Amino acid sequence: MDLEASGSRSPGPHISTDLWAGFQQALDAPPHVYNDVDGVITSIRKTAESSLSPEIRAFVESMRRATDVTDFGLSFGYKDLSCHPKGSREPILSHISGSIRRGALTAIMGGSGAGKTTFVNVLMGKAECTHGEIQINGVPDKLKRYKKLVGYVPQDDIVLPDMTVYENIHHSARIRLPREWGDNDVRAHVESVINCLELAHIKDSMVGSIGKPTISGGQRKRVSIGMELAAAPMAIFLDEPTSGLDATAASSIMRTLKAIARLGISVVVIIHQPRVEIFDMIDDLILLANGQQLYEGPEANVRPFFERLGYTFPKHANLGDVVTDIITGNGRAYKQEGDISKDGLVAHWRTSRYAAASGNEGGDIAGDGDALASGTSTAVPSRAPSPPPPALETIMSARLDSLESGADGPRTHEMAKGSSGTSSTNRRTRSEVPDVRPDSPSRSRSRSRFRDRTLSIASVRESVRESVPVFFPQPVNPQRAIMLQYLKKRGASRLKQMRLCLSRALLQQSRDFPTLFFELGLAALAGSLLGLAENPKAGVLFLAPYYPPYDVLSVSMDVKSAPEMALLTAIAIGLVSSAPGVRFFSEEMLVQRREAEAGHSRLAYFVAKNVSVLPRMMLACLHFTTPLFLLSVPIIPWWVAFATNLFYFYCIYGLASCVSMVAKRESAPLLATMTSLIIGILSGGAPSLNSVKTWHLEWLWRMSPGVWLAEIYFGQLVNPLRHIYDVHLASRLVGFDLEGTGRNLGVLVAIGTIYRIIAFVGLVKAKKMRV
Ligand SMILES: Nc1ncnc2c1ncn2[C@@H]1O[C@H](COP(=O)(O)OP(=O)(O)OP(=O)(O)O)[C@@H](O)[C@H]1O
Known part of the structure; x- marks a missing residue:
């Protein structure tokens, strides 16, 4: 079934007629005449507007409130x-x-x-x-x-596919409408937009993506238009x-x-x-x-x-x-x-x-x-000839006559196009626009309202004759100052935008349960496999020579197991979190650009997105760290390992954000995974950090969060054994410091934050949308 076609005839929940045609009903309204001459034309405008449906009138009123001018519109x-x-x-x-x-x-x-x-x-x-x-x-x-x-x-x-029609439009309205508007005002405006766009019957439907549509193409377009009208x-x-x-x-x-x-x-x-x-x-x-x-x-x-x-x-x-x-x-x-x-x-x-x-x-x-x-002496006429606008009297008479005879009256633009009547093309247009309400009660009401007003209109004709009737476009200069003043109050504050974006992002995540389930399952699997691999060592990940004079009793030395475990941990976290990390931004990049160009705060969006992902990151870290510890039983305190892994997750998500700013959506997950593997390998496990130092490349390794994670693991696995083994010798051999867990945790947070700053710069500088 053609949803668009059915949508265009379906009424909103509170609209009584099943012939409701949304905004299109305004095409049947009498001419809308502006220019206030001692209140005379205003009465004509009111007459014109009274023939509009209550839903369209609600929209018009809402627009006036939002723009703080009576005659909204720009020429x-x-x-x-x-x-x-x-x-x-x-x-x-x-x-x-x-x-x-x-x-x-x-x-x-x-x-x-x-x-x-x-x-x-x-x-x-x-x-x-x-x-x-x-x-x-x-x-x-x-x-x-x-x-x-x-x-x-x-x-x-x-549009956001996993949000409903209402939520997409409502979000846009809350961010962009005047900030002093309360929730009820915003809701009423959104409802009027949805009703007039004939989306009321699907307002709680998910928008869906082009690949997985849940509403028709025409309805998606209406949602897109609604996001702007909001x-x-x-x-x-x-x-x-x-x-x-x-x-x-x-x-x-x-x-x-x-x-x-x-x-x-x-x-x-x-x-x-x-x-x-x-x-x-x-x-x-x-x-x-x-x-x-x-x-x-x-x-x-x-x-x-x-x-x-x-x-x-x-x-x-x-x-x-x-x-x-x-x-x-x-x-x-x-x-x-x-x-x-x-x-x-x-x-x-x-x-x-x-x-x-x-x-x-x-x-x-x-x-x-x-x-x-x-309008000036240097003017260059720039338009093809428009026949002069007809006199107001002609228009009103034509309108009244047409209403008397039951015919559809001339529309404003048609009159503006020529006093000779409608053009052939416009005649065609009208004949092709179905008259959805030939004998509807609202039409009769509109006729009788017009008849009732004939007298008063006739009485003002004389006074109006003195003035030039102005049709579209009408300069609204006197209202310009008010409008500009009001513009400053448009749009939610950055803090409010952050709150709105955060609740939207959390809602999106709550709806994407399968992906969360998959991510947590993958984290648990990676932690379990790594734990099983380390299990035979029973937590003994370090052996070194005893201190003299017992050094002769030393049997063997193992200074590599601890850095290797760190290396595998870094790689596993990278594999688990880079693809989900990249999704958060790359899948919404176009939406974000559309919103940013419409005036939404990029910073609010970016911060909210990053905050929204923190609970998910903690859950993933928990699912990774717990089986790893249960199976490999290392001597590191659980909370230190959890914090280290969590901050490494934080770095990988940050790195994935950077990748999503530069890579195409299709290639971003692969690129993010490869990048996370590289920084995992640069952890100083193999080649050892000591070898790297001899190459004078320690600075490069130190730029990777992997090396800071490995240093924490090494210190935590080795330091507790310092009273038995010569840990300083081991430290010299491997190249890691034994102390400084707190400092290294701080560095991990700093690197993760730097990645996010770079990602934000990328977000701001990224190529603009086509228009
Ligand atoms: N910033 C720019 N610097 C240099 N040239 C530009 C720039 N932006 C656009 N152009 C060029 O100006 C011309 C007009 O571009 P524009 O995108 O406005 O055309 P268009 O009519 O919208 O085209 P299309 O329908 O193909 O999108 C093109 O040749 C384009 O390559």
Whole structure:
């Protein structure tokens, strides 16, 4: 069964209608008009919002509380953006100008290497441009400041497989929402996100991995989107949100994204060769090639734009495919003669932009009111022509008429696209979006609410006429100061994040019982085998000459057994713990990077992960040390052996963390095992530390925790016999000190900690995610 398809129709637990369509219901809402004119438009907004379902209204209210502004959402304006990193021969982006409207679904398209990722990184404040100007909500500003208000959904659904849908989203919310929010507030927001994403019926299901899925691909994508919406973002960027999904799931995701945009959140997607129904849902398009624009404007205008350049669109061809072919320089099938190169398209866009800016008739485009691009004397109109927004009266009349006649009313973007009505593409979109509630009670309620309000709306029309109705995007400058102030309070403190990450890590471990069982079993087996190997010696691991004058009675000498036992112990612990140690970080590396780039504290995560593993490490050490001691009966006090082994486990886990930062997930366990074997061999047992000293390489051996473990074992096994044997002679022969157990334990802790510091540096410096 297609879970995604069934999921899109299943209601949440407290939602009465079985026709609930989540966020998509917002697509049927009347236009959302902003701009407060003596409270007049506010009443219209309230009217618009009253037709939304209670779940979506709860989400909108929650968003307002999280952002502390009434009209959440970000619009971006950019002028002449150029990025030319050092070492790169060509600029990655050059002369990009335009805008991204608040509340619009904007798609960025281009061939491989066109600069889409870099452009999105710039808009998200993750990368800086070498040149250009940027406006946020109509005000020149630094994008970095708004990072906490921006969500990013990577192409691969990077979620924790052994956590439920609710837990994945809830964790993100608790880390990123305003810190003064109580548990109930966070829970309510998460519930509203889950309901609106139609995940309520699977909220307690484990997410599962791609190899072992427990929910469908479309649902995983929704979880991934939910993790961002949980943080109440004002803009959300998605890298190929439909890739890998079947047609139904892909359309459903895009409709959801479009509805989210309608609520005010700016949605920007990177998309490749979209299917026609997906292409039709896009409001605005930004087409890139070779790091430069070749089109920016409404999706509805892209076809006429290319037709003016001589391209013909076959009757039944997929518009998305044709556009992709054209912008990658493969448009010969659609233009028999003339230039079809990407450079030609880029040059055309640039010249027509400048022609339009200078008022030249030949200009192919005209500015559309983008504040940055057209609001100043130096402005460069940067978008293809958007028909002027219709008057508010037209919109309200159309909406009221449509409600009277029972037809679906025009949507905001459709109106913004042209007073002439909806474009053909948008008509297609609407007809393909199933009207899930043709005669539903909520629809009738919404109609009657509208009728009731007709009078009051009619009475305010006159006063509204004086003002210019503003549709998306709406600069929210007056609210900017409040928003920036509020941004500082976003996100849990580092200490709280540590606590949250710790409880999550412990929960994960408690669910991974088979692995723990296997690890403890392996530790017990290794300890038993080593104990059996040492058992015939009955704990006598040292023999040396007697002191004079009894030295002539000495029968034999054995100074190697103690270092050898230490060597075998080090190797066994290395084998037992390196693979589990590497799992902790390498399996979650992508999740960690996603979280870190979303603003989670790396330090909190790292410390919590390391703390969470301590009980497991102690259990493994107990299972290793106990059989070893019972079978080999050495003369070392049990607690000293336990502490020594435990600190060596600590070192191996630390070393495994370092390996997981540099090695690929598949090769990390093998590499960690090999590394632990090497440091085990460098324990001074064979070759002896004395020989190493003669090679002047003691410093190298001393860098290995193995040598400190061996020195403790040697001292503990030999020193108690000092009244019988010449232990100093033995010490000189082997090269180990007899004293300093406490110091050596301290060194082991220090080495383990140094490994962790190196691992943390690796975590911070590790390659960033693709976007
Ligand atoms: N930091 C950098 N230094 C030098 N060149 C870079 C850097 N980052 C990206 N590039 C280059 O810039 C070009 C655009 O890269 P970008 O990742 O933005 O393209 P893209 O459109 O996202 O491609 P794709 O769809 O294949 O991911 C590529 O040729 C890439 O190799």
